[in-house]
Amino acid sequence: MWVNPKEVYANPLWHNEKLSVYFLLQHRVGHGQGNKLSSLLVGTFDSLFETKPSPYRILHQTPKSEKCYEIACALTESDILKDWEWLENNLDLKIFENEDDVTDFVLCKIKSLVATNASETPDEENSESFKDATIKFHRLFNMSCDTNLVCYYSCSYLKNKIPHQGWLYLSLEYLCFYSYLFGIEYKIVVRWTDVINLDKNTGVLTDTIKVITRDKREYRFFMFLHSSETFDLMKQLVNLAMKGIINDRWFNKDHDLLLKANKYVLKKQSFVKRDLDARAMSESYRLLFRLPLNEKLDGITNASLFKMYTKKPVFGQVYLSQNFLCFNSSKTKDPLNVVIPLCDVSQVEKIEQNEDMLFDNAVIITLKQTSANKEPSVFIFSQILKRDFFLKNISDHLGSLETRSSSKFQGTDSISDSEIKQPLRFTFGTKDQDNSIIKIKQRTKEVNWELYFKDHGDSISMYKTKELVKLVLDGIPESLRSNLWLKFSGAYHDMVANPGLYNELVNIASTTKSISHDEIERDLHRSLPEHPAFQSEIGINALRRVLTAYATKNPQIGYCQAMNIIASVLLIYCTEEEAFWLLACICENMLPDYYNNKVVGALVDQGVMDNLIANNLPYIYDILSRLGLIQMISLSWFLTIFLSVMNYQSAIYIVDWFFFDGAKVIFQVALSILEMNHKRLACCHDDGEAMQTLCNYLSGIYNEEFEQSDLYKDGDKIDRSVSVQELINNGYTKFKSVNSKMIENLRVMNRLKVVQSLEDGNEKNIVRLLLQDNYFSSDELMDLLKFVREEVVSVHKRTHVQPLKAETPMEPYESYRIDFQLFETMFMAISPLAKNSSTNNLSVRLFKLMDMNDDGFLDFRELTKALGLTSTVDVTTRLKILYLLHLSPLLSNDSLSSTDPNISESGAEYASDAAEYFNTNISSDIICESNLNDLQTLRSITTNWKNSTICLPIMSEDSFVELCKTMYDLIGSLTIDQEMLNNISKISTNLLELGNLNKEESNKSENRNDSEWFINAEQFVATALTVQKLVEFIGAKSNVLKALQELRNI
C-alpha cells in the first residue's frame, strides 16, 4: 500500500530485506518471530507509542543523502513485494542526472498514486478528530497511552440532583466522565471490572443510565442522544470485562479488521469501536446460524431466495463470512433459514436478466455433487442490490478457502485405521426396540422426515422451515438422531474441519494422567447406569475415551460432573467421534462457561431463569420467593439438559429440540414445568416440600411413544405425571417470546452479578486464609488485593499470562498473578528496604526468592509474604531477610542490573527482561544444579520462617561486601549524616574482624588451614542492632493503606 511519503530515520528496529540504488525494502525486527528478546522489546515500544506500524515498508533514499522517505508499507510480505515490483518495472530513474531530482520525482509520483488510490485504500486506524479526543482523554484522566478509548458521548452527570454537562469517555478498561462548569471540575473514573450493576431508565425527554460499583457508589448519567447506543456499548464493555475475569483472557484487538476495505464506516468512530461492533454482529450471526466460534461476519445484504420446493422467492437477508453463506428470513410469516458452507460450493454464476423479471439481479450457486445419482443442489438468490460486489466477495472467500484447504487437508484419510465404533444402541438394544408398536411409530416418523428431506434437502444446507420445527418437536426418529443433531447444532462444521482430531486426542489422553482423568474414572459407572450399554465395559470404555479426549482438548474445562451424563446419552445414538464433537459444541458454544471451574455459566443462567419467571410467571415467582427457592431449583435441569432429572427416553426429546433451537429451549421447558405445577407449588409449605413435588413430577414424565412401558426410578415403579410431548408443546406455544436474543441480553446482566459475587467470595476467602500468615491486617490485605485487581489488566497487557487450567486444584489466592513490574512498584512503595538506590538488585532477588514455581509471576500469597517479610515483621526478622537476600545463590545470579542500565529505566522492558531472564536461567545449563538447590534451600527457609530453629547459611566475604554496600545505600538515602556513615563503617569493620575470627576458629577446631572468611546471620543481626538509626530505618512501620493510595494517585 502506497503511503504519503514521510521522512523517517534509519532505525535499528528495521532489517533490510532488499536493496536497490534508490529503494530499500525493510522488515520489522521481531515481527513474526518467537519470544526472543528483540521481539519483546519491539512489541513494548509499539504499545508504548501506539504506533503499530506495519511490519513491512519500502524506503526511498538516494546514495548521497542522509534522508529517508517511507513510501509504502504492508502487513504481508506478498503485498510489499507487489509494490516493490511495481517500482522496479515502472520507475525509470536513470534519466535523472541529479539525485535531488530523483527524490522529487519519486515523491511526486508516490503522492499521485496515493491520491488516486485514496478511495480504495482502507481507512487508517482512527480519524483525526477521534485522535484528538483520545489525547484529551489520556491527559484529563492521566491514563497511560495503551488505554484504548472506544467512544465518547455528551451527557450530564447527576450529582446532588444537579446535572453537570460534560463528556462520557468509554475505554476498554474504564468508564470516565469529565465536566468543567463554573469553575467546578468533576472527574469520574470507574473500572469495568468494578461495576456490579448497569441499568437504563427511559424517560420522556432523556434517558438515565445508572452505574453501581463494588464500593456501592452509584452514578447517574442523563443522556439526550444516543442513549441506547451508549448503553449497549457499556453493556458490551462490562461483559468483556466479566468474561476476562471468568476466563482470565482479556480483549485483543482484531487486526484482520484493518485489512478489510470498508467504505461505509463512519469516520468519527475509533478502530476499537468498529472492532467491538463487528464482534457484536458476528456473535449474533453465529448465534442465528449456529456457526463455529471463530467465524467472522463479512457482510449482510438484502436478497430473495428462490424456494425450489414451492417455486416462489422469499425475501430476506444474505450473510457472508469466511466459510459460510447464509440466508435468513425471519420476519415473514414463513420463516426460513439456510446455511451453505462455502467448501460445498462448486460454482457461483450470474443469471442474465430474463423477461419475467423473476430472476432480476440474480446469482445461482451450485453445490458439489454428493453422490453420482443425485443432482447437485442449486440455490438462486435474486434482487441483490450490488450483485457484482457480492459476487466478488464470494469468489474472494472461495479463493482463500481453496488455498487454505489445499495446504491443510493432506494425509487425513488415515481415519480408517481405527475401528469404526457404532452408536451403542445397536449393540445394546433395549426391550422397547423390539416392540412392534414402537417400531411402527418410528417408521411413520421416518417417512415424514423423508418426505421433508425430499423437498428441502437433507444435507447441511437444507431449507429449515416451520414444518421442520413441528417435526423436531415430535421427536427425531432414532435412526436420524446423530446426523440431525450434528447438523442442527453446528457441531458438524467443527467435526468436518478437524478430521482425525478425536483419535489423536484419545491417543494422547490414554498415555497421560491427570486429576480430570481420576474424576472421570469415578463417574463412569454413575452416568447412565440404567442402560445396559453402561453395565458393560464396551460402553464404559467409550465414555471414558470421549470424556478424557475432551478434557485433553480443553484443559480450561477439564471434566465437570454432568458432562458424563450428557456424554453417555449422546453415545447411545452417536458414534464416539460424533458424541465428542456434540459434547464440545454444548460445552463451548451452546452452554458457554457452564462447566468451567466455578460453573459460572450455569449460575448465570439461574439468574436468567429467575428473570424469566418474574416476567412470564409472576404468580409463580411470588410462590418461589416465599419458599426461598429462587436461584436453586433449576441447576441440575440445566447442567444436564434435564437428562439427570427425568427418564432419559423422555428427556431425549428435549435434547432433540435443544440441538435444533439452542439454549432458549431449556428455559422454555423449565418455564413449562413450573407453569404446569402452579397449583401444586402453591400448596407447598416449605422449600423441601416444593423440591419433592417437582422431583416427583419430573421423574413421572413419560414418553407417549413408549406408552406400554412403565417408569422406574432406582428400581421403583413411579406414577406418570405428564408426557414429554405435552410438556414440550406447552413450552413451545406458551413461551414463544423467550428467544435467543433476549437470553443473551439477560445473560450479560446476570453474568455481572454472578462474577462479582464470586469475586467477593473469593476475596473474603483470600483474606481469611492470609490473615493466618500474620503479615498484614484484614484491611491491609483487602486493599492490597484491590490494588492487584486494579492492575490485572495491565499485567495481562505486558506479559503473556497463560490461562489457568481448571483441573489443578487451586487456592483462591493463586488466581492472581503478579509480574515483576507490579511487584517492584508495590515493593518500592511499601517496604523501607526498597528505599535505596540499589533497590533493583534487592527487588529482583526478592522476587526470585518468592517465585517458588519459577514461572515469572508471584501469586497473591507470595506477594504478601515478600512485602510482609520486608515491611511488617519485627526488625530482627527484617535484618535476617536482608542478610538472606545477600547470600550467594541469589547474589550470583543477580547480573540483571549490570547487563544494560538503559533498559532498566523503563519498567515494561525491565519486567519482560526479568521474566525472560528467569526463564532462560532455569532452562539453560549455565546455572549449575547446586546453585538451584541452594536457591531451593533459601526458599524453604522463607516458608518455614516461623520455625525458630531454622539456621541460615553462612555468608562469604564477597557477599558481605555487597551487603555493606546495600547498608550504605540505605543510610545514604536517609541522610548524609557523617556520624551515621561512621557507625556503618564501624560495624562493617567489626563484622570483618568477626569473620576473620570465625575463620581462625574453624581452622583450629577442624585442624586445617583452608577455611574461608565467613560470618553467620546471628552475628550480623546482633551487630546491626547496635546502630540505632539503622534499626529505626529498617524497622520503620509502613503505612500500607497510605502507600497504596499514593500509588493510585500517580
Next chain:
Amino acid sequence: MATRKKVLLKVIILGDSSVGKTSLMNQYVNKKFTNQYKATIGADFLTKEVMVDDRIVTMQIWDTAGQERFQSLGVAFYRGADCCVLVFDVTSPGSFKSLDGWRDEFLIQASPSDPDHFPFVVLGNKVDLDNRAVSTKRAQQWCQSKNGLPYFETSAKEAVNVEQAFKTIARNALAQESDVELYNEFPDQIKLDGGSSDNRSSGGDNCAC
C-alpha cells in the same frame, strides 16, 4: 409448647465425589442400596419422619454434589442447616484429607451463630471394602481435634451403622434446633425480657445519679 410442635430438621451431607453420600441417604430413608445411582448434580433431597426422644421430627436431608467446582453453589443449600454430615471414604485418604476443607467451607458459607458448637457428624463410609486406607484411630484423632465430633464407621451397602449414625445426627440437630425454637415460640416473652432488662439498666443509671 415447643416440645409438642412438629419439628423440621435440615441436614446437609458433604464430602468428596463418590464417597457414598447419595447411597447413605437412600439407605437411611428408603432402606435400600443399589449401585445404579448417577453422580449428583447440584443437590438432591429426601425427607424422613422419625421419633427422637418422644418427639416426631421431619428430617430434610440434602445431598450435595461432591466435585470441587460445585462448592460455590453451596450457599443456597447450606442456609438454615441444623446439622452437617461430613462423609469420607475409608479406602480413599484424599477424601479424608478434604474433610477440613468441607468443614471450613460449610462454616463460612452457612455462617452459623455459634460455629464452635455447630453439630457436625463424621462418617467413614465403605467399611465393607477390603482395601481400607484410613485407620479408625486416625479418623478419631481428627474428630477429637475438632471439639470431639461424633464419628461413625458405616457401610451404606450393608447398612452398617447407618441407622445409629442418623439417630445421632437427628438428636444433635434437634439440640441445635430447640435453642432456636425457644426464641421463635415465645417472641412476646423475649420482648418482655428485653423491656425488663432495659428497665433494670435504666434503674441502675438512676441510682448512680
